[in-house]
Amino acid sequence: MNWKLCLAILTCNVVFMSASYTMLIPFLPMYLTHDLGVDAASVNIWSGIVFSSSFVVSAIMAPLWGRLADKKGKRLMAIRASLLLAISYFLGGIVTSPLQLTFMRMFQGFASGLWPMELAIMTTYAPPKKMGVCLGIMQGALTAGGVIGPLFGGMLAEFFGMRMSFFLAAGALLLNFLVLFFFIKEPPEEEEPRRAGIPIPAEQPSLWKNPLIRNMMIYAVFVQMVILLVQPILTTYVTVLAGPMDNLIFISGLVFSLGGFASAISAPLWGRFGQHHGFHKSLTIALVTAGICALIQTLPDDLYYFAASQFAIGLFFSGIYPSINAILAENTDSHTKGRVFGMLFSAQQLGSIAGPLLGGVIATLFGMKYVFLAAGCILLGISLTIRRNRREDTNLSIKY
Known part of the structure; x- marks a missing residue:
């Protein structure tokens, strides 16, 4: 096909x-x-x-x-x-x-x-x-x-x-x-790799034992947690910034959608960038820039500045998942892609469960601005972890 x-x-x-x-x-x-x-x-x-x-x-x-x-x-x-x-x-x-x-x-x-x-x-x-x-x-x-x-x-x-x-x-x-x-x-199924002197095991090893795959799953949990950390309070935060304003529901929905518009535009560009410069590099840059934008979102007390920051974070956040998906695709063959993307989806669901709970606790105890602060810190923390683990990950050239 x-x-x-x-x-x-x-x-x-x-x-x-x-x-x-x-x-x-x-x-x-x-x-x-x-x-x-x-x-x-x-x-x-x-x-x-x-x-x-x-x-x-x-x-x-x-x-x-x-x-x-x-x-x-x-x-x-x-x-x-x-x-x-x-x-x-x-x-x-x-x-x-x-x-x-x-x-x-x-x-x-x-x-x-x-x-x-x-x-x-x-x-x-x-x-x-x-x-x-x-x-x-x-x-x-x-x-x-x-x-x-x-x-x-x-x-x-x-x-x-x-x-x-x-x-x-x-x-x-x-x-x-x-x-x-x-x-x-x-x-079509790929041919089983037959490397000289290396017998093909009767049963494939656990994907979780591959450090690269394991790391990507952990990153996916935290990235998805960040998404669901912010989403539940976003429209409420917009209404606080907007104050008394006509068409408040429409305006909240519009600001909420700005990140999505930006992501839809920029995601293919991130894919192209990763293809030419390496997906580990695109993943790290996307995490750093998205993390910085999340921290910037704690600053504006004006709706228009916040809307601009929401559009900006969409531009950068959209590079994260295509990079993770591509790294996993490059390091797995057709016999394991179903399992690895199933595991990735499961990891995202775990993040989706944890995100709203953590976001609700932070917003209740410290205020809504601290939710964006936590989101930015988590994204920057993931980027630092990737830089530390990159040598180990890129040395794993044998597909699972």
Whole structure:
């Protein structure tokens, strides 16, 4: 299968997947109160339960789906995830209680794994010289969907109600399922490496024993933790900076989306930069610059300056995940890509669980500005760790 056609199809799939998710998640509190009868005193508790239940299940299931992908086929696991996610969204549109919605989100966590499988497929088809560009484009598509989703979801909820949003998301994932089933072929398997004098083991070693892979998983946990550290308080912080202002909800959403717009634009450029200058270098630079921008976000008491810093952090943050994905793709063969991207997705889910908890504690005890301070320090800390471990990582040339 031609890699350019594969990239075009998977990019469209990623946009649908991301937009379907983000047009629902920000509005779950509204769904709980308006459609499921949860009172104002309990809505925050139920929102936390519903939101986190999916992450817990997907963190457990992702490595198992990844292992199955390496044995049964990455395309098959992508088809499985698309179909089950479509069913989960449909069920979300017919639930009648918060407990049923929680079970739906748990089923969604069980069904998850579409993004890591599409990454695994693309990294198998992409030529080595185009790996960074391909992963950058896909990361940009993921971010673009994250920007489109809330805007579209807000309009749908306003005019047709939240249930229609769930049904539309189910239709989008069903379309992804059909496209994957009819147009994507299973990636070809690489030949087993036969090095002179080195016997091929009957069973592959644990990926976690590879220091490079292990380090990337740890970095991914903390990067995702930073994202979920800031996201829950961002719109609240914007309203504090804005003060009494008309169209406050729209303005908060616009400022929130600025980072996404910037990321969608810059992610392919980061991929190209990593391709030419090395992905360890692009990862380190992206972490340092994003960390500095996060620290700068603690300074403005003016909404416009904060909006500018939000756009700036999006420009730099978008280089982090394409670099991690490319480093993992370069150091694994087609027989282990399913497992490694499943592990990466699981690591991200762990960060997604820890981030809101830590952010809530920091904001409560010290104030919201200190959340941005913590985010910047974590990113700069990761960059220092990468510089320290870089020699060890780059010396690992044998693929797992």
